[in-house]
Amino acid sequence: MSARVNLLAPEVLANPYPVFAELRRDAPICQVEPGGLWAVSRYADIMNVLKNPQLFSSEGMARSMEPAWLGYNPVARSMLVMDPPRHGRARSLISRAFTPTTIAQLEPFLRATAERLVDELLARRDADFLQSLALPLPAAAIGHLMGLDASLYSRFKHWSDHVAVVSAISATDIEKQQQVQRSLQEMEGYLKEVLEHRRREPGDDLVSGLLTARVDGEALSDAELMSFLFLLLVAGLETTVNLLGNGALLLADRPDLLERLRAEPELIPSFIEEVLRYESPAQAGFRLTTAEAEVGGVKLPKYSVLILLLGSACRDEQYVPDAERFVLGRKDPANLPFGHGIHFCLGAPLARLEARVTLEALLPRIRSLSRTPEAPRWHPSLQIRGLMSLPVRVEPA
Ligand code: HEM
Numbered sequence: 001m002s003a004r005v006n007l008l009a010p011e012v013l014a015n016p017y018p019v020f021a022e023l024r025r026d027a028p029i030c031q032v033e034p035g036g037l038w039a040v041s042r043y044a045d046i047m048n049v050l051k052n053p054q055l056f057s058s059e060g061m062a063r064s065m066e067p068a069w070l071g072y073n074p075v076a077r078s079m080l081v082m083d084p085p086r087h088g089r090a091r092s093l094i095s096r097a098f099t100p101t102t103i104a105q106l107e108p109f110l111r112a113t114a115e116r117l118v119d120e121l122l123a124r125r126d127a128d129f130l131q132s133l134a135l136p137l138p139a140a141a142i143g144h145l146m147g148l149d150a151s152l153y154s155r156f157k158h159w160s161d162h163v164a165v166v167s168a169i170s171a172t173d174i175e176k177q178q179q180v181q182r183s184l185q186e187m188e189g190y191l192k193e194v195l196e197h198r199r200r201e202p203g204d205d206l207v208s209g210l211l212t213a214r215v216d217g218e219a220l221s222d223a224e225l226m227s228f229l230f231l232l233l234v235a236g237l238e239t240t241v242n243l244l245g246n247g248a249l250l251l252a253d254r255p256d257l258l259e260r261l262r263a264e265p266e267l268i269p270s271f272i273e274e275v276l277r278y279e280s281p282a283q284a285g286f287r288l289t290t291a292e293a294e295v296g297g298v299k300l301p302k303y304s305v306l307i308l309l310l311g312s313a314c315r316d317e318q319y320v321p322d323a324e325r326f327v328l329g330r331k332d333p334a335n336l337p338f339g340h341g342i343h344f345c346l347g348a349p350l351a352r353l354e355a356r357v358t359l360e361a362l363l364p365r366i367r368s369l370s371r372t373p374e375a376p377r378w379h380p381s382l383q384i385r386g387l388m389s390l391p392v393r394v395e396p397a
Pocket residue numbers: 058079080081091142231232235236237239240243280281282285286337338339340342343344345346347348350351
């Protein structure tokens with residue numbers, strides 16, 4: 001490959017997989033646009049980086065999330081951007097409140113929410129799948145988990161969209177900066193109230209659990225709590241919406257899959273794993289080298305910024321055989337879409353549960369799901385693979 005690949009070029013956003021295949025074959029470690037990031041595209045190299053957080057730091061990325069025009073950004077202080085030993089302490093405190101039991105208890109609420117949303121979708125027949133199902137379900141899940149006011153759910157996505165794009169906003173785009181600042185302030189103000197309320201009147205929600213969690217007698221500080229709640233909102237929404245949206249796109253384009261899942265609903269979990277792998281909602285992670293480092297035989301200077309192309313690793317034959325094909329019923333769950341090592345996604349069981357409950361509510365009720373013939377428009381993002389919208393028509397069963 002001669003010229004630098006631009007990961008945000010329209011043709012790459014439309015279909016990054018041929019470019020990823022070329023990178024894996026010809027230039028597995030190389031600089032790409034934007035920004036001359038070092039792209040790592042092979043499964044084995046990405047795994048090596050993720051297993052070595054001392055040399056490939058997440059904390060090093062925090063600065064790009066707190067540009068001068070913004071100053072304080074709680075997500076930049078969250079465990080996602082911490083290295084050991086700080087990361088271990090925060091993660092172990094938070095894991096105590098974010099247990100499999102807490103998640104399993106959500107199922108009846110999620111099922112009732114999904115049934116209601118499917119009723120509404122069927123009443124309309126023509127709708128944007130993202131706005132009518134893929135977005136409101138995870139928003140309700142996070143809101144319920146945190147014990148938040150349901151009237152705010154529609155604002156979550158707005159807030160989290162703004163917080164998620166901080167590092168991509170240019171120093172001269174004052175209007176966008178002001179929007180982001182407003183969202184951040186609004187979100188912080190609201191979450192402060194929630195913390196105070198739960199302190200006075202603890203319930204059995206996640207926030208109350210976080211307030212009482214202790215490691216060696218030590219609690220989370222207010223700043224740590226705030227960072228985690230921000231992270232939860234962003235990490236829990238931006239990805240799961242796209243798992244549901246990317247899955248629906250596949251079902252619209254492959255009626256045979258829809259039919260098979262309707263006939264054999266026990267295949268739903270395997271469908272979800274394959275969507276996660278084949279059209280991975282989290283396409284990339286970032287790391288900073290803390291010293292000169294070698295990746296895949298290439299020497300990288302200290303302070304190189306790496307973009308780990310998870311979406312590419314998920315299509316690597318070293319990861320699974322026949323990797324460019326969507327195969328329903330693969331044996332092993334595709335865990336890599338949730339990362340690997342110390343930062344492995346804390347919300348993986350929740351995301352899987354949300355997707356399963358949604359499909360179990362939707363599939364028995366619809367005969368077909370079709371979409372308009374235009375090419376889908378994907379978010380211009382390095383990190384997220386997701387549609388801007390997905391207009392669909394559903395026919396009831
Ligand atoms: C399909 C949905 C999801 C995908 C594909 C996904 C993917 C990921 C990935 C790849 C990471 C690792 C990032 C890194 O190593 O830099 C991660 C971390 C994380 N995710 Fe998820 N995620 C999803 C849903 C969720 C949900 C629903 C939540 C919570 C409600 C969540 C919470 C987190 C948290 C807290 C971390 C940071 C863990 C740490 O730093 O130790 N995620 N996620």
